[in-house]
Amino acid sequence: MNPDFPTQIDLLQTDTLASLKLFAPELVLCGTIVLVLLLRIMFGRRLSTSLLAFVGSAVALGLAISQGFSGIERQEIFTGMLVFDQFAVFMRIFLLAFLVLFVFMTARTGIPDREDAPDFYTLALGATLGMCLMTTANHLLAVFLAVEMASVPSYALSGILKGRRQSSEAALKFAVFGAGAAGVMLYGISLVGGMLGSVHIPTAAVRLTDMMLAGPSQPTITVLALGGLMILVGLAFKLSAVPFQFWAPDVFEGAAAEIGGFLSVASKAAALALLLRLGIGMCYVPEQSLNAEPTEVTTQAARKLPAQVASLRANEHDRQPFALVALQEPEADVQAPVEAPAAEPQAAGEAKAAHEAEPAAVTTGPQTRQQALEAVRRYLAMLVAVLAVATATFGNLAAYRQENIKRLLGYSTIAHAGYMMMPAAAALALTGRAGQDDATWAVGTLGFYIVMYLFMNLSAFLIVALIRNQTGSEQISAYRGLLKRSPGVALCFSLVLLSLIGIPPLVGFAAKFAIFSSLAEAGMIVVLIIAGLNTVLSLFYYLRVIRVMTLEEPAVSEPIRMPVLASINGFFVLVLTLPLLVFGIFWEPVLNWALTSARTLLY
Amino acid sequence: MNLLTEPVGVAHYMAVGAVLFVCGAVCMATKRNALGILMGIELVLNGANVNFVAFSSRYLQADPSRALGLDGQLISLFVIVLAAAEAAVALAIALNFYNNFSTIDVDQADELQG
Numbered sequence: 001m002n003p004d005f006p007t008q009i010d011l012l013q014t015d016t017l018a019s020l021k022l023f024a025p026e027l028v029l030c031g032t033i034v035l036v037l038l039l040r041i042m043f044g045r046r047l048s049t050s051l052l053a054f055v056g057s058a059v060a061l062g063l064a065i066s067q068g069f070s071g072i073e074r075q076e077i078f079t080g081m082l083v084f085d086q087f088a089v090f091m092r093i094f095l096l097a098f099l100v101l102f103v104f105m106t107a108r109t110g111i112p113d114r115e116d117a118p119d120f121y122t123l124a125l126g127a128t129l130g131m132c133l134m135t136t137a138n139h140l141l142a143v144f145l146a147v148e149m150a151s152v153p154s155y156a157l158s159g160i161l162k163g164r165r166q167s168s169e170a171a172l173k174f175a176v177f178g179a180g181a182a183g184v185m186l187y188g189i190s191l192v193g194g195m196l197g198s199v200h201i202p203t204a205a206v207r208l209t210d211m212m213l214a215g216p217s218q219p220t221i222t223v224l225a226l227g228g229l230m231i232l233v234g235l236a237f238k239l240s241a242v243p244f245q246f247w248a249p250d251v252f253e254g255a256a257a258e259i260g261g262f263l264s265v266a267s268k269a270a271a272l273a274l275l276l277r278l279g280i281g282m283c284y285v286p287e288q289s290l291n292a293e294p295t296e297v298t299t300q301a302a303r304k305l306p307a308q309v310a311s312l313r314a315n316e317h318d319r320q321p322f323a324l325v326a327l328q329e330p331e332a333d334v335q336a337p338v339e340a341p342a343a344e345p346q347a348a349g350e351a352k353a354a355h356e357a358e359p360a361a362v363t364t365g366p367q368t369r370q371q372a373l374e375a376v377r378r379y380l381a382m383l384v385a386v387l388a389v390a391t392a393t394f395g396n397l398a399a400y401r402q403e404n405i406k407r408l409l410g411y412s413t414i415a416h417a418g419y420m421m422m423p424a425a426a427a428l429a430l431t432g433r434a435g436q437d438d439a440t441w442a443v444g445t446l447g448f449y450i451v452m453y454l455f456m457n458l459s460a461f462l463i464v465a466l467i468r469n470q471t472g473s474e475q476i477s478a479y480r481g482l483l484k485r486s487p488g489v490a491l492c493f494s495l496v497l498l499s500l501i502g503i504p505p506l507v508g509f510a511a512k513f514a515i516f517s518s519l520a521e522a523g524m525i526v527v528l529i530i531a532g533l534n535t536v537l538s539l540f541y542y543l544r545v546i547r548v549m550t551l552e553e554p555a556v557s558e559p560i561r562m563p564v565l566a567s568i569n570g571f572f573v574l575v576l577t578l579p580l581l582v583f584g585i586f587w588e589p590v591l592n593w594a595l596t597s598a599r600t601l602l603y
Numbered sequence: 604m605n606l607l608t609e610p611v612g613v614a615h616y617m618a619v620g621a622v623l624f625v626c627g628a629v630c631m632a633t634k635r636n637a638l639g640i641l642m643g644i645e646l647v648l649n650g651a652n653v654n655f656v657a658f659s660s661r662y663l664q665a666d667p668s669r670a671l672g673l674d675g676q677l678i679s680l681f682v683i684v685l686a687a688a689e690a691a692v693a694l695a696i697a698l699n700f701y702n703n704f705s706t707i708d709v710d711q712a713d714e715l716q717g
Binding site for chain 1: 613617620624627628631637640641643644647648650651652654655657658664666668669670671674675677678681682685688689692693695696697699700702703704709712714715716
């Protein structure tokens with residue numbers, strides 16, 4: 001039944017060679033890491049690691065951009081471990097562009113000294129490599145490996161200020177909680193993979209459809225729901241979502257401001273992409289694999305790992321009785337599994353909202369199969385929506401009494417993670433609709449928000465780092481009268497904070513408006529209202545910082561030597577803050593790019 | 604289903620895995636020593652490993668086509684390697700913490716609050 005050994009080797013070789021070409025940006029990152037480590041042995045401290053890391057990440061970014069801004073069809077690479085599509089390229093360009101800016105920023109603010117620089121950049125490049133993998137994972141093993149590859153270097157990065165008590169405390173908390181969350185996630189993966197009999201996500205989704213149509217037993221549903229919940233624990237930790245947010249403020253306060261920028265932008269974006277990949281991957285089965293023509297399965301199988309050929313063949317047999325089941329009215333079967341997830345205690349409010357997203361009942365074969373996953377979709381969308389609402393509200397409420405600017409930004413990051421999970425929930429709820437345009441819109445708005453969040457948060461942390469270098473303080477009181485001491489920086493920081501609130505001419509408004517529209521589309525009115533209230537809540541603590549900067553008298557009268565445009569640092573601040581104005585008005589190109597990319601996620 | 608009277612199948616291995624997982628989770632929640640917590644994490648990971656290896660076997664499943672096959676065993680191998688890497692980083696961080704605080708009691712890590 002399996003192809004013979006030489007054929008298998010042949011298939012594997014062609015597959016790997018073809019995949020390596022598409023994997024070039026990540027390979028460049030790997031090469032840079034190896035170079036940094038080797039050249040350090042040869043040159044010691046004379047090596048300018050930041051330059052090397054900058055060149056490496058810039059080359060990787062160039063390669064990623066050369067893969068194109070549109071028109072990439074979905075294809076599985078490395079025997080189905082990873083997936084390559086427009087969305088993957090979108091996230092890859094985003095992450096690598098962030099890495100380039102991050103390397104430049106750390107070189108300017110000088111957080112890694114000559115001694116630490118090779119370690120620092122190795123860890124940063126390694127973490128970004130892991131994040132790129134997170135956005136392309138198509139296999140539960142790849143999911144777990146990618147999450148760990150992104151997390152483990154982050155633990156070390158947050159403790160990079162070795163002599164500082166606070167830094168080492170932050171790293172310890174991050175490492176212990178992170179490792180625990182990863183362990184729980186792995187256990188969840190083992191339950192889900194074992195129950196579905198496949199760890200290849202699209203195959204697992206087909207199995208799940210089969211199972212839902214056949215009317216699964218109660219224990220199976222319980223184990224699957226539990227496994228899904230445990231996987232969500234790992235993701236919620238990466239996203240710093242309530243109730244797994246407790247590490248975030250401590251890490252943001254204890255670690256250097258630059259690391260805060262890294263964790264809040266790149267790590268969060270990768271976790272959101274993984275949430276979409278896993279969520280949509282599990283509760284969406286594309287039309288072509290629903291029709292299940294035998295010929296198609298064989299052609300698919302030819303491109304797959306020989307080991308998986310067997311499982312796909314087995315699948316073929318599974319499908320035979322299935323057509324018969326699908327012809328009967330499956331509504332009655334589907335009802336039973338709906339009950340179990342809906343019984344989740346907190347979910348009552350959201351259940352109603354998700355209900356409205358239900359597609360019109362259709363009776364053709366593939367459509368009913370698509371509908372079989374509606375219960376799964378509703379369960380996931382509800383869970384994510386509840387987490388999102390709780391996270392945004394918690395972040396905004398806890399940010400009030402903060403005196404440390406990094407801690408305040410940490411809570412602001414939590415709140416924004418909540419906002420960003422909302423369109424993810426909307427996308428999950430909308431995947432069942434025919435045409436996929438609504439779900440694409442939700443995913444696209446999320447991509448747009450992620451890109452805009454880069455400019456908002458990276459510039460915020462950059463300004464915090466620059467002011468720390470000048471004043472040696474990260475307390476909000478150190479910003480007293482900043483307008484008089486350094487008008488340009490105060491103006492830029494005010495723009496950033498106003499954009500984080502979402503005040504109209506700035507890009508924060510366009511981003512918030514986009515995600516709110518996707519919530520309205522999904523009929524999640526309750527979530528929409530809470531998100532709106534949260535925006536009002538967030539007004540006060542951001543405005544407090546602006547008030548301290550503008551209205552209060554400076555404690556020291558000497559100016560901070562950092563007038564905008566007079567130095568490279570000032571120019572860099574401008575480069576990061578100007579897009580807030582520019583994209584606030586001309587946001588269509590970015591949104592269109594995000595939408596084009598989102599389309600391939602729902603192939 | 605009574606596990607004691609059934610022939611050995613996936614369920615038995617899952618029970619062992621679940622016991623390991625719960626032991627690990629309790630260990631993580633109650634230990635104050637950072638090394639104790641790391642041991643708890645190892646238990647959790649190995650609980651998952653037992654599951655993976657059991658799921659990968661064709662002979663334990665009622666329906667052999669539902670077995671994970673080599674995938675399951677490979678995942679366990681990767682997890683073993685990853686656990687070692689993670690433990691190395693976590694130990695280094697614990698050592699760094701010890702240098703600054705002269706203890707590895709996680710309850711002493713309470714300077715960052717609010």
